[in-house]
Amino acid sequence: MLKWLVRVVVLVAVIAAGVGTYAYLEIRSLETVPVTEDLTMVKGLGGNVAVLRTDEGTVVVDSMTFQMQGERISALAEELTGKPVVMLINTHYHLDHTHGNPGFAAGTRVVATEKTLHYLKTIDGAAWEGDAAALLPNETFADAMDIEMGGKTIRLYHPGRGHTDGDLVVLFVDEDTIHMGDLLFHKHYPNIDLEAGGTIVEWSATLDETKKLPFTNVIPGHGELTDRGGIDQYQVFIEQLAEVGRTAAANGWTKEETIEKADLTADAGYEEIAFFGLPIGLDREFVLTRTWEEATGNFERAD
Numbered sequence: 399m400l401k402w403l404v405r406v407v408v409l410v411a412v413i414a415a416g417v418g419t420y421a422y423l424e425i426r427s428l429e430t431v432p433v434t435e436d437l438t439m440v441k442g443l444g445g446n447v448a449v450l451r452t453d454e455g456t457v458v459v460d461s462m463t464f465q466m467q468g469e470r471i472s473a474l475a476e477e478l479t480g481k482p483v484v485m486l487i488n489t490h491y492h493l494d495h496t497h498g499n500p501g502f503a504a505g506t507r508v509v510a511t512e513k514t515l516h517y518l519k520t521i522d523g524a525a526w527e528g529d530a531a532a533l534l535p536n537e538t539f540a541d542a543m544d545i546e547m548g549g550k551t552i553r554l555y556h557p558g559r560g561h562t563d564g565d566l567v568v569l570f571v572d573e574d575t576i577h578m579g580d581l582l583f584h585k586h587y588p589n590i591d592l593e594a595g596g597t598i599v600e601w602s603a604t605l606d607e608t609k610k611l612p613f614t615n616v617i618p619g620h621g622e623l624t625d626r627g628g629i630d631q632y633q634v635f636i637e638q639l640a641e642v643g644r645t646a647a648a649n650g651w652t653k654e655e656t657i658e659k660a661d662l663t664a665d666a667g668y669e670e671i672a673f674f675g676l677p678i679g680l681d682r683e684f685v686l687t688r689t690w691e692e693a694t695g696n697f698e699r700a701d
């Protein structure tokens with residue numbers, strides 16, 4: 399009996415250690431994808447990060463999910479560019495794009511929209527108490543902001559509502575590249591944060607506004623590096639969802655009927671985003687549920 403119990407305890411310990419090691423390695427692993435000579439996309443557990451070399455220092459867009467990742471990204475960025483990170487830009491408030499911030503040096507310029515800072519302090523306030531508060535955005539804007547730094551031009555825009563109502567996109571003018579944040583999920587089902595002003599109905603117009611900017615390469619918030627074709631494909635998907643919402647509202651469909659009857663085809667080949675190998679619920683049913691909720695007013699807006 400005791401022998402059996404010992405075996406179980408040992409087995410559980412081995413599994414726990416294995417899972418722990420796996421999670422630790424997964425958190426620390428970063429993959430670099432060169433975009434131009436001075437711009438690199440970094441993939442890891444959380445949203446895609448961008449690293450830009452300028453003569454005055456390095457600019458990083460988004461910081462993934464854990465402080466440890468922020469530390470790793472900061473070190474990797476300096477390794478890639480030979481310059482310390484002087485500016486961090488947060489595309490929006492979600493934790494998989496901001497919770498790495500405290501891994502960067504205090505005193506770093508942290509730029510975001512006013513709405514992003516507001517949601518970080520309200521919806522996500524508990525995560526930013528104590529030392530973490532030093533890495534909250536310390537420079538904010540409403541609609542647009544131009545940055546000239548070390549021979550590079552960076553333009554930040556809030557092109558409209560979509561994923562939330564405070565997302566920004568980053569135009570790296572000299573690199574012919576845009577970082578879309580979560581206004582673009584490439585070949586993945588998106589989160590639609592209705593509570594923080596997100597909207598399927600207006601998202602397509604926001605993509606139209608973004609497409610007016612001059613760029614060739616597109617870094618999505620999640621998914622592989624893409625181009626204008628990637629935005630166009632996603633836009634068809636979003637427009638189909640908006641149409642599902644209008645049809646559901648016009649016919650008085652329930653949520654279940656909406657999920658069952660939805661005419662949604664542009665998600666062919668879309669994958670669910672996974673954390674530690676486990677899908678986190680961003681699937682077809684989720685986006686159709688959010689579509690129905692927005693179309694019928696079944697959600698509560700955060701302050």
Ligand SMILES: [Zn+2]
Pocket residue numbers: 490492495561580589
């Ligand atoms: Zn997000």
